[in-house]
Amino acid sequence: xDLIRTRIRDLRKALDSxxxxxxxxxxxxxxxxxxxxxxxxxxxxxxxxxxxRSAENAQKLIDEGKSSALTGIPLAIKDNICIDxxxxxxxxxMLENFIPPYNATVIEKLNAQGYVLLxxxxxxxxxxxxxxxxxxxxKTKNPYDLERVPGGSSGGxxxxxxxxxxPAALGSDTGGSIRxxxxxxxxTGIKPTYGRVSRYGLVAFASSLDQIGPICNDTRDCAxxxxxxxxxxxxxxxxxxxxxxxxxxxxxxxxxxxxxxLPKEFYAEGVDEAVKDAVMNAAHELEKxxxxxxxxxxxxxxxxxxxYYLIACAEAASNLSRFDGIKYGFRGEGRTFEELIRDSxxxxxxxxxxxxxxxxxxxxxxxxxxxxxxxxLALKQEIIRQYNRIFEQADVILxxxxxxxxxxxxxxxxxxxxxxxxxxxxxTVNIAKLPGVSxxxxxTESGLPIGMSIIGKRFDETTILQCADAFExxxxxxxxxx
Amino acid sequence: xxxxxxxxxxxxxxxxxxxxxxxCTCSAEFGGTPNSRCCPVCSGLPGTLPVLNQxxxxxxxxxxxxxxxxxxxxxxxxxxxxxxxxLPKAYQISQMPRPVCLSGTVNINAGGEDKIxxxxxxxxxEDAGKLVHDDVNRxxxxxxxxxxxxxxxxxxxxxxxxxxxxxxxxxKIKLLLxxxxxxxxxxxQGSIRCDVNISIAPKGSDExxxxxxxxxxxxxxxxxxxxxxxxxxxxxxLENGERVIQQTRRFNEQLGxxxxxxxxxxxHDYRYFPDPDIPPIIFTEEELEEIKSSIPELPExxxxxxxxxxxxxKADADIIVGDKRVCDFFDAAITVYNxxxxxxxxxxxxxxxxxxxxxxxxxxxxxxxxxxxxxxxYMQTDKISQANAKTILREMIENGGTPKEIADxxxxxxxxxxxxxxxxxxxxxxxxxxxxxxxxxxxxxxFGFFMGQANKALKGAASPKAIQEYIRKKLSE
Numbered sequence: 013x014d015l016i017r018t019r020i021r022d023l024r025k026a027l028d029s030x031x032x033x034x035x036x037x038x039x040x041x042x043x044x045x046x047x048x049x050x051x052x053x054x055x056x057x058x059x060x061x062x063x064x065r066s067a068e069n070a071q072k073l074i075d076e077g078k079s080s081a082l083t084g085i086p087l088a089i090k091d092n093i094c095i096d097x098x099x100x101x102x103x104x105x106m107l108e109n110f111i112p113p114y115n116a117t118v119i120e121k122l123n124a125q126g127y128v129l130l131x132x133x134x135x136x137x138x139x140x141x142x143x144x145x146x147x148x149x150x151k152t153k154n155p156y157d158l159e160r161v162p163g164g165s166s167g168g169x170x171x172x173x174x175x176x177x178x179p180a181a182l183g184s185d186t187g188g189s190i191r192x193x194x195x196x197x198x199x200t201g202i203k204p205t206y207g208r209v210s211r212y213g214l215v216a217f218a219s220s221l222d223q224i225g226p227i228c229n230d231t232r233d234c235a236x237x238x239x240x241x242x243x244x245x246x247x248x249x250x251x252x253x254x255x256x257x258x259x260x261x262x263x264x265x266x267x268x269x270x271x272x273x274l275p276k277e278f279y280a281e282g283v284d285e286a287v288k289d290a291v292m293n294a295a296h297e298l299e300k301x302x303x304x305x306x307x308x309x310x311x312x313x314x315x316x317x318x319x320y321y322l323i324a325c326a327e328a329a330s331n332l333s334r335f336d337g338i339k340y341g342f343r344g345e346g347r348t349f350e351e352l353i354r355d356s357x358x359x360x361x362x363x364x365x366x367x368x369x370x371x372x373x374x375x376x377x378x379x380x381x382x383x384x385x386x387x388x389l390a391l392k393q394e395i396i397r398q399y400n401r402i403f404e405q406a407d408v409i410l411x412x413x414x415x416x417x418x419x420x421x422x423x424x425x426x427x428x429x430x431x432x433x434x435x436x437x438x439x440t441v442n443i444a445k446l447p448g449v450s451x452x453x454x455x456t457e458s459g460l461p462i463g464m465s466i467i468g469k470r471f472d473e474t475t476i477l478q479c480a481d482a483f484e485x486x487x488x489x490x491x492x493x494x
Numbered sequence: 495x496x497x498x499x500x501x502x503x504x505x506x507x508x509x510x511x512x513x514x515x516x517x518c519t520c521s522a523e524f525g526g527t528p529n530s531r532c533c534p535v536c537s538g539l540p541g542t543l544p545v546l547n548q549x550x551x552x553x554x555x556x557x558x559x560x561x562x563x564x565x566x567x568x569x570x571x572x573x574x575x576x577x578x579x580x581l582p583k584a585y586q587i588s589q590m591p592r593p594v595c596l597s598g599t600v601n602i603n604a605g606g607e608d609k610i611x612x613x614x615x616x617x618x619x620e621d622a623g624k625l626v627h628d629d630v631n632r633x634x635x636x637x638x639x640x641x642x643x644x645x646x647x648x649x650x651x652x653x654x655x656x657x658x659x660x661x662x663x664x665x666k667i668k669l670l671l672x673x674x675x676x677x678x679x680x681x682x683q684g685s686i687r688c689d690v691n692i693s694i695a696p697k698g699s700d701e702x703x704x705x706x707x708x709x710x711x712x713x714x715x716x717x718x719x720x721x722x723x724x725x726x727x728x729x730x731x732l733e734n735g736e737r738v739i740q741q742t743r744r745f746n747e748q749l750g751x752x753x754x755x756x757x758x759x760x761x762h763d764y765r766y767f768p769d770p771d772i773p774p775i776i777f778t779e780e781e782l783e784e785i786k787s788s789i790p791e792l793p794e795x796x797x798x799x800x801x802x803x804x805x806x807x808k809a810d811a812d813i814i815v816g817d818k819r820v821c822d823f824f825d826a827a828i829t830v831y832n833x834x835x836x837x838x839x840x841x842x843x844x845x846x847x848x849x850x851x852x853x854x855x856x857x858x859x860x861x862x863x864x865x866x867x868x869x870x871x872y873m874q875t876d877k878i879s880q881a882n883a884k885t886i887l888r889e890m891i892e893n894g895g896t897p898k899e900i901a902d903x904x905x906x907x908x909x910x911x912x913x914x915x916x917x918x919x920x921x922x923x924x925x926x927x928x929x930x931x932x933x934x935x936x937x938x939x940x941f942g943f944f945m946g947q948a949n950k951a952l953k954g955a956a957s958p959k960a961i962q963e964y965i966r967k968k969l970s971e
Contacts, residue, residue, distance in 0.1 A: 094541045107540070114534045116541060215540040220770035249545050249772055327770055330573050333584030334538045338636070349579055349634075376575075376765035385767060 013037070015044055015176045017491045020085055020233045023179055027074055027084045034067040034074060034084030038128050041086050045130070045177050048494050051158060053150040054172040056091050057099050058131035070126040081236050083126035088178035090169050091132040092139055093224065094213040095119050098129070102215050103147035104137045106335050106342045106360035116213020117248065118182060118224055118241045125240055130178050133168030137362045138332065139184060139217040141165055142192055142434060145421060146364045153421070155197060155492035156460055160418040163193030169227045170197040175494045180228040180237060184214055186221045187320055188413070188438025191450035194227050195413035195463020198452045198489060200480065201227040202234045205471045206445035207252030210245030216331040218324035219250075221442040229489075231451060231481040235259035238473065254471050262478035268302030270479060272466075273406035275310040278437055283415045290454030290462040291412045294483055298410075301482055306406045312398045313440065315391045317432055320439035321368075322375050322388035329372025335360060367428060392443050399444045403469050408479050411437050413450040413463035437465065447473045451480045452489055459490070498694040498732065500725050501702050502660060503614075503652035506667060507645050508677040509621060509685040510553045516620050516644035517544030517587065524683050528626075528637035536642035538582030543771050546571075550644040551594070551775065553676050554618045555785045557646055558595030560670045560792060561613050565782055569594045570774035571618075575765045579636050580623040588647075590766045592774070593617035600670070604662040611663050612651040621645045646676075652691065652702065657721040661714050664688060669793045672818040681713055688717060693738070694728045703728070704738040708752060710745050720745035724752050796821065804834035810842055819856045820846070826863025831871040840870045844887060853891060860894030869897040879954035882906040908957045915956045919964050922947045933969050941965070 013032050026032045032040075042060055049055055063086065070084035089095065092102045094112035096119075101107045115123070134150035136143065144152040144167030152167045154160040155175040162171040166183030170193035173181050183190040185203035194201030202225045209224045216222060226237035238259040245251045274295060279288050299305055337343040337356025344355030361369070375384035402409060414437055424431045441448040446467055453464040464483075468476035515522045518535035535542040558565050570592045573585040598613035621643040626635045648667065654660050668679040668686065679686040693705035708724055711717045723745075728738050743752040791799070793815050800811035814824050820841065827837045845866065848854050869886055872878040878886065878901060886900045901907050922944060923930055929940040948961045 092541075094539075100540075102540070110540070112534075112539065112541070114539070114542075212543050213541040216771075218770075247545060248543050250543075250770070326767060330575050330585050330765070330767070333575060333577065334540070334582060336577060336579075336584060338579050339537065339582055340539070349577075353577055373765060376767050378763050378765075381765075381767070 013040055015040055015179075017176055017229050017489070018179055019229045020082070020179055020236050023085055024081065028079060034070040034128060035064060037084065038063045038067045038086045038130065041130055041178065048175055049177060051153065052155060052171055052175055052177070052494065053152045054133055054162075054168040054175065054177055055088070055131045056101055056103060056134045056147075056149045056168070059098060059129050062098065063128050063130055066126070067128045070128060073126050080125045082122060082240055084128060085180070086128040086130045086178060087122065088130050088133045088169055088172045088181035089119070090135055090166050090181065090183045092135060092184060092215040092217075093118060093182060094215065095129065095132075098132065100132065100215070101149065102138045103135045103149055104361065104365065105148045106356075107215075107340075108148070108342060110341050112213075114213065117210035117245045119213065121241050121243075133166070133172050133178075133181055135168055136165035136189075137365050138215070138328070139165040139186055139189055139222075140328070140364050140368055142188065142431065143421070143424070144168060144171075144193075145425070146362055148362060151421075154418045154460075155494050157418065157458075159420055160460070161196065161421055163196030163414070163418060165189040165193075166201070166227060167193045167196075170194050170199055170201065173197070173199045173227050173229065174492055176491070180226055180233055182224055182237075182241075183227050184217075184222055184224050185442065186217045186223075186324060187435050187442050190225045190227060191438050191448055191463070191465055192414050192435070194450045195452070195461065195465075196418040198455075198461030198463075198492070199227055200230050200234055200449065200451040200484075201225060202231075202238065202449040202473065202477070203441065203447060204238065204242065204473055205252070205447045206442070207250055207254070208238075208242050208256075208447070208471070208473070210243075210248040210251045212245055212247040212251075216327075218327040219331060220327060221320075221324055223442070230484050231449065231477050232260065232263055234449065235263060235477050252471070257474055259473055259477060262474040263481045265478055266302060267298065267479055267482045270298075270303045270408065270475075271306050271406040272298060272303050272479070273306045273308045273402050273409045275308050275313070275402065275409060275411065277310050277313040278411035282433070282436070283412055284417070286456050287412045287415065287417065287462050291410065291464045294453035294464050295410055297486060298479065298483055303479075308402050308405065310398050310402065310440075312391070312395045313436065316395060316440045316443065317436060319388045319391035319395070320435070320443060321371065321432055322384050323392065323443070325368045325372030326375050326385050326388075327372070329369045329376065332361075332365065332369055364428075395440050396444045399440070399446065407468075408476055409467040411465050411467065413437055413465045417456050417460040417462055441465075441467055446470060447476055449473075449476045449480045451484060452487070453483065455490060496729060497697060498725075498729055499697050500655060500692060500694045500721075501652050502654035502693075502721065503691045504648070504650045504654070504660065504663065505689040505691070506648040506650075506664070507687045508557075508648065508667075508671055508679065510550050510644040510646065511675060511677060512547055512549045512553065512644055514547060514549075515642035516547045516550045516618070517642050520642065522643045524680075524685065526639050528635070529639060531639040532641060536582075537638050538584075538641075544587060544769075546772055546775075547644060550618060552785050553644070554594045554616060554646050555777075555782065556674050556789050557616055557648070557671065557676050558598065559786050559789055560674045560676075561595070561598040561600050561616065561648070561667075563595035563598030563613055563616060565777065566592060566594055566596060568592060568774060568776050571769045571772045572766045573769045574619075576762045578622070579634065580625050580638075580641075582623065582638060582641060586620060586622065587769055587772070588619035589617035600663065600666055602659065602662040602666050604656065604659040609653075609659065611653045611659075614649040614651050616646050616648050619645050619647060657718045660690065660721060661718055664714060664717070669816070669818065673792050673796070674789055684712075687711075690717065690721060692721060692724050692728075694725060694732070703732075704740050706738065706740065706752075707742045708745055709742060709755065712747070716745060716747050719747070719750060720752060723750060727752065800834070800838075804828075804838070806835060806838045810838050813842055813846070814838060817856065823856075823859075823863045823866070827867035827870070830864045831867035833870065833874060836874050837867060837870050840873075841866075844884065848887075848891060859891075861890045861896075865890065865896050872897055872901070876957035876959060877908055878906060879908060879949070879958065881949070882954040906954060909955045910957070910960065911955060912960075915952070915960060915964055918951045919944075919948055919961070919968060922951070923968055930969065941969075944969070
């Protein structure tokens with residue numbers, strides 16, 4: 013079977029019509045992983061034995077005519093989502109040998125449908141980074157150019173889907189970690205509204221911003237996975253009790269009259285001309301389909317990066333404190349508790365993680381709290397107000413997903429602040445708890461994908477999916493040659 | 495007389511009586527095999543999330559009401575960050591700027607004087623685990639069973655000026671929490687713990703001195719002693735022209751001294767910030783009203799009821815209500831035999847006497863209020879003599895059993911056997927002509943002598959009333 017950019021719905025047909033069995037299907041993917049991933053490095057752990065067992069179980073369901081949307085569908089899961097009995101490393105030496113004794117809620121939900129786990133995809137260590145180069149185990153490459161980064165932090169998931177080493181994957185997004193790698197790797201990824209998907213079992217980076225979401229070949233597949241993983245969870249007090257729609261319900265509906273806002277700050281200096289052009293072309297394409305483009309402004313964007321990094325690092329500093337070498341994970345040496353914990357954390361964490369822990373603890377220190385953390389919370393409120401104002405006159409917002417296409421590995425390492433600035437287009441969506449989908453809208457002259465983001469009102473994923481899908485229907489994606 | 499006066503404030507931690515822990519469904523019960531009562535959530539595994547136990551919230555609101563606090567309509571939780579091996583998340587979920595309860599008052603009586611102690615705040619937080627240090631193998635072991643047990647922290651204003659006031663307050667708080675069903679207040683199990691902030695200042699001074707915080711106080715006795723010792727220490731420092739350093743001090747009960755644990759300079763920066771995993775709570779008036787109305791009768795109301803409805807003396811009611819276990823026992827007894835006065839008298843006069851003597855332990859009684867009530871009833875209705883009742887109570891304390899079983903087995907019933915009575919009394923009168931003579935000459939006092947002799951000989955086989963009547967009849971013949 014041809015796996016290249018094969019969509020979930022194509023696989024569903026093939027499985028249900030017995031064109032291929034679930035076991036054969038995941039065997040095909042493992043063959044491709046073996047052939048390609050030694051260069052791409054998208055997986056940290058490949059779970060062949062477990063996969064074969066669950067594929068057999070899935071096949072039984074299919075044979076009994078009891079299959080649901082994801083029965084027998086192989087998926088890759090980012091390595092920060094806990095799976096009972098399967099090593100979950102967060103791409104950190106700290107958790108190199110950590111095997112959770114429990115399942116994340118999303119995994120329980122996927123299991124209920126009989127999905128097949130292909131493996132654990134690489135990421136930036138503890139989801140901190142936008143390049144996958146902070147991974148302690150697999151510094152994933154970009155499938156379109158192995159000298160370039162795949163984006164991050166869900167770079168392994170995006171690269172695996174892009175290179176057809178999985179038909180779809182789960183990622184997590186704290187400041188763009190699903191959308192930016194989707195954009196760099198030429199696939200489609202959605203960060204749902206905060207609270208849509210349970211965070212239970214997602215190793216926390218920044219609890220008020222983290223959200224799990226799918227990375228797929230197109231918007232329609234994203235909708236299928238959202239249908240499986242969304243909903244209130246009693247294990248997560250921040251998961252929303254909002255009604256869960258059928259996320260496919262608006263797909264294919266005309267977008268005539270849909271108001272699309274283009275906040276000018278997202279198209280300002282610092283954004284590559286090629287990116288601007290591609291996104292604007294897409295905007296006009298949507299306009300041709302009857303959408304109405306609305307010019308608007310988000311002056312608060314210039315504060316977004318400091319506000320985001322203060323909040324995210326403060327929460328991360330606290331969330332990552334539990335890794336002390338006492339209970340699980342990497343254990344250093346020392347005669348006293350203080351020595352042991354210092355050594356464990358000094359050697360267990362990588363540079364970027366330590367930088368953010370220091371930054372976060374500094375921002376929360378007595379005497380600095382008001383100047384930094386409290387101010388960041390005030391900025392968060394302001395950004396929310398500015399989004400609300402835009403949504404008074406528009407249904408969705410269209411922006412580039414990242415200021416540039418995928419960059420060369422190593423080219424941004426020297427200046428962390430500059431690297432943080434590259435998150436400018438995505439972080440406000442997390443701050444305001446909004447849903448955002450990134451899909452490919454063009455390619456550079458050298459063939460690198462360019463992504464655009466469509467941002468919606470809280471809990472209005474169906475409209476952004478409708479809009480992204482409307483664009484995709486007239487767009488021909490190009491798969492990487494791997 | 496000392497030239498200084500002390501000022502103290504308390505921080506009391508009380509574990510709530512909820513069945514499950516505050517952020518997961520593990521049992522919150524005391525003890526258990528180490529690490530048998532924990533799950534991924536309370537042992538802080540990566541990816542797990544806390545979900546607030548609504549019962550714990552209900553309990554702290556009740557605590558607020560019984561201490562006359564203002565209940566915040568908006569409350570939220572914060573993270574208190576510090577590293578310690580007994581704290582698996584490396585932060586404690588607590589409350590900083592928005593505690594559930596603010597500014598309350600509690601009335602106490604210390605040394606006969608009534609006083610109002612002001613409560614600064616009460617907040618809800620999670621307990622930490624326990625470390626066991628194995629000095630032989632030179633390792634420390636962590637037990638997470640206690641991790642996540644719900645705690646309330648009661649912070650008072652610095653309103654105490656003597657150890658007596660502190661003890662009276664803690665005793666009052668214990669009663670309030672026990673009667674409201676909030677905490678069992680077992681100091682020896684650590685379900686209620688108290689830290690004392692203490693400073694001294696020259697008499698007449700308006701300013702407070704530098705304070706120290708006393709920890710590791712495991713009993714009321716230890717608290718009283720530690721306060722005494724620390725006041726002496728601070729006085730000595732000031733007398734010698736030295737100054738008190740702001741620090742945390744541990745009380746060593748064996749040595750009877752306090753030693754420095756850490757000074758202000760080593761104090762942690764806890765980096766408090768709002769916990770993003772737990773949404774704030776907004777209470778409606780209806781919710782608060784419902785919780786308020788579910789608070790059971792409190793000690794003061796109960797004393798008043800016992801006096802008004804049952805006609806029990808105030809001093810006796812105070813004694814019974816002063817120990818929740820005794821009070822529960824009393825309530826159980828009067829449902830079986832509705833004679834509250836007689837039961838109260840026998841509890842105070844006999845049961846508590848033996849408990850005070852150390853013959854029995856209220857926590858491990860082998861019988862309940864119902865059995866005790868039967869015994870009192872038998873006595874009141876002349877089925878068992880007072881002397882035999884005491885014998886039966888001793889047997890019940892030692893081996894358990896019901897009064898009926900014991901009386902049957904040991905033949906302790908009053909038999910109303912007139913022939914036996916006549917025989918015994920006739921014999922006593924025949925053998926004691928002199929007292930008979932005295933009685934007939936108008937000396938009423940010797941009547942007691944005949945009663946005593948008859949009681950002794952009859953061993954409870956006849957009722958005092960029957961004996962009395964028969965003796966009187968015989969002596970007037």
